[in-house]
Amino acid sequence: MVVTNIPENAPAHCPGPDTEQAGKASACAGCPNQNICATTPKGPDPAIPLINERLHQVKHKLLILSGKGGVGKSTFTSQLAFAFASDENTQVGVVDIDVCGPSIPKIMGLEGEQIHQSMSGWSPVYVQDNLGVMSIGFMLPDPDDAVIWRGPKKNGLIKQFLKDVDWGELDFLLVDTPPGTSDEHLSITQYLKESGIDGAILITTPQEVSIQDVRKEIDFCRKVKIPIIGVSNLYNEGESHTIVTI
Ligand SMILES: Nc1ncnc2c1ncn2[C@@H]1O[C@H](COP(=O)(O)OP(=O)(O)O)[C@@H](O)[C@H]1O
Ligand code: SF4
Ligand SMILES: [Mg+2]
Incomplete structure (x- = not known):
């Protein structure tokens, strides 16, 4: 095998x-x-054909990864989503799989919003007509509630976000992830293996400790055969970031 x-x-x-x-x-x-x-x-996994079917109308799937937390993944994801969606003909989805620390609802100005269910599945929360968002943050009664879930339960939710959400036709699906390479990363790469991930964008800050961790992410991407689209090295002041395509 x-x-x-x-x-x-x-x-x-x-x-x-x-x-x-x-x-x-x-x-x-x-x-x-x-x-x-x-x-x-x-x-x-019997869910994989269903995921493939659900996502066959998604043209590009991008993962946003980093070795450390707090380096700007969620901020970058939301900014990239808004940038793509500034063209009204481009359909964009964001899925936040940082199950234990979902910050996308706050960053994208969607706190207090809820997910609705229709005949065709869960509906993402729309920031604007061409930008839909899915996050466990929409399911928590209080944004300060801690989510303490073990691997299989996290996997189940990630699977549902891919299989049961009515994403419709999308040009880009951006996946915001937790830091490191853990259950969530393993799940998303497995579930999207057949439908295809276009690549990953790695986020780091200039500090050596953060750069050391990004090397591990590069190694992870190579092992799971996800192309690296770029590395964004975020600065705290002035021009906020540079993307180095490798
Ligand atoms: N380019 C940047 N310059 C300064 N601060 C930033 C930048 N990007 C993000 N931040 C801030 O850093 C904090 C962590 O960002 P976040 O996107 O939540 O990181 P992560 O998703 O990697 O944990 C937030 O307070 C955010 O406002
Ligand atoms: S990831 Fe760890 S537990 Fe899983 S098969 Fe490999 S060595 Fe075993
Ligand atoms: Mg985050």
Whole structure:
């Protein structure tokens, strides 16, 4: 079996999260993903064809990643979304898979909004006609509520955001992620593997500790075969960022 989607934090002899030995092999002892790998059903996920069907009208899917939190991922995601949507003929979606720290509703001025359900699925919350947003932040009774979920439950929600949301025809779907390479990253790369991710944009700040972590993200992208579209190095003052295409 071809081993794919090995997370960056997996030990060297990881058998692969898709394999029958996942979470049970001796190499898995002490791996931070052991619980999720052991409990995730193996074999093709029946949701994947549904996700493919739902997203076949989405032209481009982009992930926004960073090694550290607080470096500007969500800000960048929202600014990129607004920039794309400034052309009224461009349809844009944002999905916030930072399940434990959803900040997109606040950053995009959508606090207090709620998700509605229709015959065709969950409807995103629209900032403007051509810009829809989905976040767990819309499901919390209070924005200060802590979301403490383990891997399988987070995966379930991410799956629903891809499978059950009526995104319609989109030119761009931007995926805002939590920091690092964890359950959420593993899930999104698995669920979008067949429908295709165009690439990732990595966000960092100029500090050495942040740049060190971005190297891990580059390694993760290479392992899961996601093209890196660019690295945005955000500054605190003056011109806010540069994108270096690599
Ligand atoms: N280019 C920038 N310059 C200065 N501050 C920024 C910049 N981008 C984001 N911020 C601020 O940094 C904080 C963290 O940003 P956020 O986008 O939530 O980061 P992340 O999603 O990576 O955790 C926020 O207060 C945001 O306003
Ligand atoms: S627990 Fe999962 S990620 Fe960790 S080594 Fe085993 S298969 Fe690989
Ligand atoms: Mg964020």
